[in-house]
Amino acid sequence: MKIVLDGMGGDNAPQAVISGAVEALKEFKDIILYITGAEDKITEELSKYDYDKDRIKVINTTEVIGTNEHPVMALRRKKDSSLAVALNLVKNKECDAIISAGSTGAFLAGCTLIVGRIKGIDRPALGPIMPGKNGPFMVIDSGANVDCKPEYLVQFGKMGKVYCETILKQPNPKVGLINIGAEEEKGDELTKAAYKLLKESEPNFSGNVEPRDVTLGDVPVLVCDGFVGNTVLKMYEGVASTLFSVIGNEIKSTKRGLLGGLLLKPSFGNIKKKFNYKEYGGAPFLGVDGICVKAHGSSDAKAFKSAIRQTYIIKQNDTIEKIKKEIEEFQG
Amino acid sequence: MKIVLDGMGGDNAPQAVISGAVEALKEFKDIILYITGAEDKITEELSKYDYDKDRIKVINTTEVIGTNEHPVMALRRKKDSSLAVALNLVKNKECDAIISAGSTGAFLAGCTLIVGRIKGIDRPALGPIMPGKNGPFMVIDSGANVDCKPEYLVQFGKMGKVYCETILKQPNPKVGLINIGAEEEKGDELTKAAYKLLKESEPNFSGNVEPRDVTLGDVPVLVCDGFVGNTVLKMYEGVASTLFSVIGNEIKSTKRGLLGGLLLKPSFGNIKKKFNYKEYGGAPFLGVDGICVKAHGSSDAKAFKSAIRQTYIIKQNDTIEKIKKEIEEFQG
Numbered sequence A, B: 001m002k003i004v005l006d007g008m009g010g011d012n013a014p015q016a017v018i019s020g021a022v023e024a025l026k027e028f029k030d031i032i033l034y035i036t037g038a039e040d041k042i043t044e045e046l047s048k049y050d051y052d053k054d055r056i057k058v059i060n061t062t063e064v065i066g067t068n069e070h071p072v073m074a075l076r077r078k079k080d081s082s083l084a085v086a087l088n089l090v091k092n093k094e095c096d097a098i099i100s101a102g103s104t105g106a107f108l109a110g111c112t113l114i115v116g117r118i119k120g121i122d123r124p125a126l127g128p129i130m131p132g133k134n135g136p137f138m139v140i141d142s143g144a145n146v147d148c149k150p151e152y153l154v155q156f157g158k159m160g161k162v163y164c165e166t167i168l169k170q171p172n173p174k175v176g177l178i179n180i181g182a183e184e185e186k187g188d189e190l191t192k193a194a195y196k197l198l199k200e201s202e203p204n205f206s207g208n209v210e211p212r213d214v215t216l217g218d219v220p221v222l223v224c225d226g227f228v229g230n231t232v233l234k235m236y237e238g239v240a241s242t243l244f245s246v247i248g249n250e251i252k253s254t255k256r257g258l259l260g261g262l263l264l265k266p267s268f269g270n271i272k273k274k275f276n277y278k279e280y281g282g283a284p285f286l287g288v289d290g291i292c293v294k295a296h297g298s299s300d301a302k303a304f305k306s307a308i309r310q311t312y313i314i315k316q317n318d319t320i321e322k323i324k325k326e327i328e329e330f331q332g
Helices: A017-029 A039-046 A071-078 A082-091 A104-115 A150-167 A190-200 A226-252 A255-263 A264-276 A301-316 A319-331 B013-029 B037-048 B071-077 B082-091 B106-115 B150-167 B189-201 B226-252 B255-263 B264-275 B303-315 B317-331
Strands: A002-005 A032-037 A055-062 A095-100 A138-140 A175-179 A205-209 A221-223 A284-285 A293-294 B004-006 B032-037 B057-061 B097-100 B138-139 B176-178 B205-210 B221-223 B283-286 B290-293
Touching: A002 A082, A002 A301, A017 A032, A017 A039, A017 A301, A032 A082, A032 A150, A039 A055, A039 A104, A039 A138, A039 B176, A055 A082, A055 B106, A071 A104, A071 B189, A082 A095, A082 A293, A095 A301, A104 A284, A104 B176, A138 A226, A138 B303, A150 A175, A150 A190, A150 A221, A150 A284, A150 A301, A150 A319, A175 A190, A175 A226, A190 A205, A190 B176, A226 B226, A226 B264, A255 A264, A255 B264, A255 B290, A264 B176, A264 B226, A264 B255, A284 A301, A293 A301, A301 A319, A319 B082, A319 B283, B004 B082, B004 B303, B013 B032, B013 B057, B013 B221, B013 B303, B032 B037, B032 B071, B032 B205, B057 B106, B071 B106, B082 B097, B082 B106, B082 B290, B097 B303, B106 B283, B138 B150, B138 B226, B150 B176, B150 B189, B150 B221, B150 B283, B150 B303, B176 B189, B189 B205, B221 B283, B226 B255, B255 B264, B283 B303
Parallel strands: A002 A032, A002 A095, A032 A055, A095 A293, A138 A221, A175 A205, A175 A221, B004 B032, B004 B097, B032 B057, B097 B290, B138 B221, B176 B205, B176 B221
Antiparallel strands: A284 A293, B283 B290
16 A cells, blocks of 8 residues: 655654654555655655665655645645645555645645545545544534535535444444534524435434534534534634643642642543544545545644554545445435 | 513523522622512512512513524513513613523524614624633624624624623723634635624724634633534533543542542632633623623522622623613714
8 A cells, every 4th residue: 555645744744754654664564655845854854764665755846835825826836846746646546545734725625626526525524533522523524614505514424424434433323413502493504404404315314413512422423514613623622721721730739739630640641642633643535536634733753653544544444435335325 | 770580581490590589689789689480489489588578579470481482483472471571671671681591592582672782783692701711701602693794793892892891801802703713814704704894893803713722711802603602612511521521530440540539629629610600690692772691591599699790790880881882983
C-alpha cells in the first residue's frame, strides 16, 4: 500500500510528518510512504533517522499552500505545491491514499477538483471520530460544508454509517440528527427538512439527538450542517479544556487539594488518554473517490502515526468501495 | 415592585414556585408577588409556610399550557391559562415583571403577542448568563429564534451589551460573534453577513469568537443564531456532565482514587457551585417591552428565588428603558 504525505502541511511540518512516518514504517510492514515538499528540508530531517530507504520516497515540490489562502485560487495557482502534487498522485493511482495536516479548505477543494467525488455525493464531508462516555461517536459534517441542504445530511448519514461499521466495527450503527429539541417538529428549516428525509430513507435513523447528549456516545453517527458540527467539536474541546484548567486551579489552591490531586494523578492521566484526539488519528473526507485523510493542524509525530494507521485500516477494509456501494443502492 | 409568577410553569410547579417565592419575600422587602394558577393547589401549598399574607396574591386560573403544545395556538385557545393571565397583568401594568418556567415557545409567543416588542427589535431573544473560566458571559440568542437574519444578530448585540452593563456591571463590554473561524471571511452566509453589519454598526464589536473559546468568558456578549446558541449551551451542559461522570467513575475504580476523591471533595464542591446555572437565575427575553424572565424548566425553589432576585435587579437598573434608548439611538 502506498500513502502520500503532504510534507509541508500542518503547524509542525515537516518534522512531525517525518518522525510519524518513520514510526509508522515499523508498525506496518507493507506500506510505502511518499512525502511531498522541499526535498532539502525533508532529506535533512530524514537523515536523523534510521529507516528502510526503499520505503520512503521524497518528491520535491517548490510551493506551499498556507491556511489563509483562498483554497480554490491557491490550488489553481500553485500547481507545484506539496498538496497539489500529492493529490495528483492519488488521482493517477500512483498512491492509494493521501494525508495532509495543511489547510482544510484547500485540501477539501483539491479532493473535489483533483481526485473527484463519488457519484451521488454532492459534498464530501469530514467525520472525525470522538471519544464519548459510553463509546466513540462521529460528527459528520464537522466543518467542511456550511449552508448545507437537507439531502446532504442524508448522504452524510449513509457515509458515516458505512465508515462506522468498517472502522469502529459497530454493525448497523444508529444514525442521529443533531437538533435543539427531541421532537420531530423542533429545529430550524434545515433540520426539520432533514428529519423528514432521514425518516423516509435511512433505516438506521433514530431521531434527533440534543447537543446535551452528543458526548454520551449512545448514537455513534451524528449528522448535521458543518457549522453546527464544528461548533459541537470545538465546544467539546473548549469546555473540556476550561474544566480541566478550573479543576487544576482549584486543586492548587489548598494543601489538601494538592495532596488529593497527587493521588488522582493516574486517574486524570487515564481520562486525558481516553479523551485524546491524537489516539484517533485524522478524519477522512468521506465522499471523495479516494482515501483522503485530514490530520489536525497541530498534529505531532504521534498524531501523524495514528493518521497513517487509520488510513491503513480504511484501505484494508475497502471502506471507499463500501461507501460507493451504499450510495449506489440508495440511489437505486 | 410587583412580580407575577406563572404558578403552573415548570417541572416542579407549583411547589418550587411557591417555596422560592416565600424565600424571596424574606430577601426583598419591597416586592409583592402575584401567583397565577389553580387556587386550591397554590393555597394548600402556601399554607405550609409562614409569610406575610399581604405580599402574595393568588390569582385563580383554570388552564395550563403544556410544553408540547403549539405555542401560538395554545395561547389563543387557553385565555385562562396561568401564563396568559400573568402576561396580561404585565401588559396592563398591574405587574412590573413576569417569571415563568413553562413552555419557552408559548412564553416567547406570549411576550410578543400580549406584552409587545420594543420598537426596532425584530425578534426578542434569550440571553442567559453563564459562568466562564475568566468571568461570566452571555449567549444571545440561545434558542428563541432559529433561521435568524443578520440584522437580528446586530440587535441581539445591542441588547446584550446593555444587559451586561447593567446586570454584570461590566462597562463597555466586548461583543463577539460566535463563528467557526477567527477570520472575517470565515463562516456560513449568516455569520459572514452579520460580521459586516456588526463591524459597521457596533463600536464594541471585537470580531469572531470560536466555540473553543466561548467558555473562557473573555468576551462577555456573544451573539449568534438561536440554533447555534442553544447548541453551545447544551454542549456546555453535556460535556461538563460527561466529564464529571467520567472523573467520578475513574476515582471510584481504585482505592487510591477514592482517597484522592475524598480529599478533593471540597474542591469539586466549589467548582460545581461556580458552574451551577441555578445561581444565575433565569434569562430575560430581551427585546420585549416589559420584564419577562424565563426560568429553567427544571428550576427548583433556589432557582426560582434566583430568578426573582434577577428580575428585581433588572427592574432596579431600569434595564428595559436603557435597552429602548440604545435601540432608539442605533436607529437614529
